[in-house]
Amino acid sequence: MSAPATPPPALQELKDNLRAAPRRIFETAFRSGKPTTDRTRSTFIFSNVFLHLHSVRVHRWTLRWSTSMGLGIATTAAFLLTLITGILLMFYYKPYPEAAYQSIKDIHFVVPTGRFIRNIHRWAANVMVVTVILHMARTFYTASYRRPREFNWLIGMGLLAVTLGLSFTGYLLPWDQLAYWAITIGANIAQSPREVTDAVGITGWFDPGGMQKFLLLGSDSVGPEALIRFYLLHVMILPLALMALMSVHFWRIRKDGGLARPADADQRLGNPPGPVYPVFTEAPMKTYSLAAIVRGRTPAVGKGPENTVPSMPHLFYAELGVFMLTTLVCLALALISDAPLKELANPSVPENPAKAPWYFLGLQELVSFSAFVGGIGIPLLVLAGLGLIPYLDREETGTGEWFGGPGGRYVVRQALLVGFGASLAIEAFAIRFGWIREWYLAVPQLVVTILNPGTILAAVYGLYSVWLVKRYRSTRAGALGLFTCFLCGFLVLTAIGTYFRGPNWVFYWSPGDWPRH
């Protein structure tokens, strides 16, 4: 028998623990150890709060470029860029009318890298608006909004609204001419329900428009109160709302069974290249009840090897690629083109023409027919229509396929013609012949509010899609037509507002024809 080992002195133990501390910190942070096998990678994903928004394995269909085109990730990447650059800009920005303008000038001309950071912020915000619209179009055209993803589509609507809200509140902050007149117009759009209450004669005791404007401006006129309110919305309220909605949006993708794919995706993909491993090579460390992890119509038990690959690394590499590409695009744009800064706000002289950023010029074109219809009526109608789509289209053919569903590509092609044709025709008519007020001066405002190019265009699109529903006996066909039409209308109105409207919102073929003065 050997002598009993003497316990090491406390000092020795402390020394050992100290030496082991870095290793232990790492081990406690990443409890599953280094992700070297499929199993440890799986554990790594679901024991990490950020990564666990992903499922552990991802279907091969999801990784095809044509499934999602990475548009959602690109939007996220653009948002993260605006978040980082936005926080940096806040070091210098002062939310008080003239100081705001001077601080933006400081950022632009004095602060090292200030101009570059501001350009990235501006371009990433623009990229975000583009990708969020494209992402919605992708989801729509692949019929991915259908059961069980209806609610995630609604969350997406919310994200679209918040994104546009962030853009709007953002370009007000420099307090230049664009900012001042955008606040003025925006606040008066909020007040535009008065167009209807005035016409009916009830503004005296029921004035939702006036209440909205007052809440937005915090005063009767545009001033410091309004700027601080927009600042608060831009840097706190809307980003928090966006992040909350984004987490739900991502988490639900996983809970709804990943990205939508056609029912016969497995057959179409064929056998996976290389050897197929079962999902778990060893007994799983955690067990779930089947009901908790298997989402779908049929149990996935006993179906043989799934057509899935581990999210780590396959999905992560794809996401990283899109992240890098988006960053590259934003940085390149920021180097090529500067964010605009006009003259200091002048409350007595608006710019002529006073144009909003491109993504609101379609609305500005509509607003130039009727403030209420263009600024509130049609946007609300479009949002409500979009939100209802998954609850009206309960069909199943074509889910997960581009332009899937009855009619498919044919309907989309026809709707492109109708959408472009109708919007161009009604614009051409209104530009050439004017509108009711020019023919009969005394016409009541309510008539103009109800009958104007905007409402007529919406009605034409609506009737066309109802016809499609009847023709194909399918709500999906009608939805395909309506969505395509509104996209065309948006493009046409935006293009006209951007390129063909000059001083006093008069139509000109080119800015070269604008009158000089």
Added chain:
Amino acid sequence: MTVMPGTPQSRLDPEPMPRRDLLGLASLWSAASALLFALLGAMRLPNAAIVAAPSKSFGVTLPESLPAGEAFVPPNRAVAIFRDSEGVYAVSTICTHLGCVVKPNAEGFECPCHGSRFKPDGAVAKGPAPLPLQWLKVKATNGGFQVDEGKTVPAGTRVKA
């Protein structure tokens, strides 16, 4: 709650609610409604309590040479002042459509934002504006006029010098 003897009970029938559950639910609902009221109270805060309301009245002297029907726009004011044979009147140049400042021209006013046009008396001539431009209160003072941007008067109200 007592079950009548002889009544057939299915396991799908809802269980009668015990008194304790009722009390629990009642307290839950009162807590929820108290929170809701607190939230409504908190929402009162953003409804601006302090509103600066400076006087929008200003004095102006019209140039002697101002021709009838031509607008005189005082610097940094959204007002156009006219003088004709019947007297002096002031028209607000804030567009009734979306609040841009309209510019006087030979035929009346034009708006740079969305293309509204107005006649010299402020009536709508074209475009999206739903209402005529407002006429503002003018008071004759010693050698000049006092215009109040905060007070409107019926169209056609003129003041003799």
